[in-house]
Amino acid sequence: MNRYILVCTALILASCGKNQADPNKESNIMLEEPLVVAVDSAAAGKHKGLALIEGADCLTCHKIETRVVGPSYQEVADKYTEADMDMLATKIIDGGKGNWGEIPMTPHAGMSRENAIKMVEYILTLKK
Template sequence: MNKYLAIFAFATLVSCGKDQGDPNRESNIMLEEPIVKVVDSAAAGKSEGLTLIEGADCLTCHKMDTKLVGPSYQEVADKYSEGDIEMLASKIIEGGKGNWGEIPMTPHAGMSKDNAKKMVEYILSLKQ
């Protein structure tokens, strides 16, 4: 009987002690695109593009006016024009490397082209 109790106790310890992973650990797996209510962004006085940027992982690598991992949004706005919206939206979705150095931009494959364009339009609106 003690033998079965010892096996049961061991099995319980093993199954309860299983490493579930650190939920705070960084991952490069793209999460689903955030669902953003346009009404909320308009009510808050924000553009839809800014709301999408804040709801995604963009601010991990980019800041409005300071270079971080990638260029600041101000630098992007100064370099590109309205004619580059399609190309920049594709860069958000597909990722890229080489335009701003050797550190690659992570692809955001779950992002819709329309939402990527709204983000780019917001960024280009920062042009000084």
């Protein structure tokens, strides 16, 4: 019986001892999130339209100077003028095909007309 009490006491004392934290051990304690600073694209010197293009899926099919699935932005700028801005903004929102081949452009129905216009404005700045 004395042996049982001695073993229990030893276990209790061992479990109450100070444990040093292992820095490699996983923990469920959340650390403070890093501070994320939002950058205004205009303040960063970037055209608002370019920032919108980079934030959407546009660069999957279009590049500035290289034809990928669709025409390059340089080709679009060389073909169209400011008079075509509404038509191009509608193409971004509604999609379409035929102007650059038979591969259809995916519609972006959730995009606002204002943002589509800003994208077109940027693209037309590439005119040579």
